[in-house]
Amino acid sequence: MREVLRGTGFLLHVPGLMALLSLPVAWLADEYWGIRGLLITAVIAIGAGQMLVWATRGAGSFQRYQSMLIAALSWVLIALLGALPVWLSALSAPAAASSALTVFQNPAHAVFESVSGFTSTGLTVVARASELPAHLQWWRSFSQWVGGIGVILLLLAILPAERGAINLYFSEAREEKILPTVKSTVRAIWAIYLGYTLLAMGLLWLAGEPAWRAVNHGMTAIATGGFTITDDSLAGAPASVQLAYIPIMLAGAVSFLIHYRLIIERAAPRSLWQLAELRLLAWITLGGGLALMAERWLALGEGGGITTAFVWVSALTTAGFTAADLSIWADGALLLVLIGVLTGGMAGSTSGGVKLLRVSLLLKDLVAQLRRLRATPHEVVVLRHDGERVTPARMAELGRIASRLVGVFMLLWLLGVFVMLHLLPADTRLAHVFFDTASALFNSGLATGVAGPGLETAGALVLSTLMLLGRLEIFPLLVLAAWAVGRR
DSSP states (O other), X not given: OHHHHHHHHHHTHHHHHHXXXXXXXXXXXXOGXXXXXXXXXXXXXXXXXXXXXXXXXXOOOOOHHHHHHHHHHHHHHHHHHHHHHHHHHHHHOOXXXXXXXXXXXXXXXXXXXXXXXXXXXXXXXXXXXXXXXXXXXXXXXXXXXXXXXXXXXXXXXXXXXXXXXHHHHHTTSXXXXXXXXXXXXXXXXXXXXXXXXXXXXXXXXXXXXXXXXXXXXXXXXXXXXXXXXXXXXXXXXXXXXXXXXXXXXXXXXXXXXXXXXXXXXXXXXXXXXXOHHHHHHHHXXXXXXXXXXXXXXXXXXXXXXXXXXXHHHHHHTTOOOOSSOGGGSOHHHHHHHHHHHHHOSOTTSSOOSSOHHHHHHXXXXXXXXXXXXXXXXXXXXXXXXXXXXXOHHHHHHHHHHHHHHHHHHHHHHHHHHHHHHTTSOTTSOHHHHHHHHHXXXXXXXXXXXXXXXXXXXXXXXXXXXXXXXXXXXXXXXXXXXXHHTTOO
């Protein structure tokens, strides 16, 4: 237990440092009343973190089980600490700003917003984000930017190497290691992430976004988060601006390994095209967008053009931005968007979903089994996967691993829908319940209105739990729950 407390203590520094870095925003915006909440958050987070680290000196290395406990416990505590600036600002806001913050006087809504931020989901209970004070607009964007890459990766980048860091790295749903050591891998990821963030901000500004909006949306777009400082997400943005967001969202959905090989190693694009996951992302982006346009054309007589393409890319990358009111979309179009939400982007990216890596493994396993069934008794069946020769037996093993997690995701989604049906008004469309529950579990952020300003406390807590489960890919939180009831 000492190792778990030590790792948790280190990670509690993250929201504290974030709060300190956010103080200049409140100061420059003349929102001095918001400084108190940021300072209290910093004192509690850094103070508690220091106490835990000091009290557990001499603890051993982090094993896999302990690292999963650290990840789960830290993410829960960080989400709670991240709600403090939001809640305290709502309680102390002057009359001129209080109307926009009334919803956050309910602690459950403040926690929901914090969880949605740190998990880079993008669901919100805010009706008019443009009326939020500048320091909370920044805090929401900052939390998504840090959460998109992962709070554990932030800590591993700045602290001396801890024994067992590799286990801590993988506990945050990471599946790739770019360089020989965890420290070098994390720093490479952060360098790429910072570079793309600055490029995203510049691109949005050049496309016509005001500077403050370009800063906030650049952070949340590359994090595939979806928080905006506008009231209608990007529905009111010109087509040229919407187009500028598409490459940013796609960049966030591509694995950092691909970015590293392209930027640092200068690998030829042709060699990367051999990766099944990257090819699948390209084909689903193109094919799904065309299918959604065709569905809308059949239903409405028009395909939606750039707006429909934008919504599809946002769904597939789980970015959470929207350029249309999904609550009035027909069920057929919503189902196609939902498919994009479920699949998500590449493993090792900032996007959510079950990840295209697992989808490609399941499809390849299906092909392998079909080829084995039709093979002659003495024929040797070999498949090519990511440029390598793989036997059907090996592909079946990889398929079983992928299907295990996908199956758990599906069961939790159905359970979440069942629970939410008892917490929502009886006239809520079933398609909307399925959609918004999936948006929470798969960290998408697209919504039909179920997860919105009218969300009740119980529903906010259920969806918050689903968002955390999706961000950590379920098992760390299940390990934490088992540990809490005395089972290892």
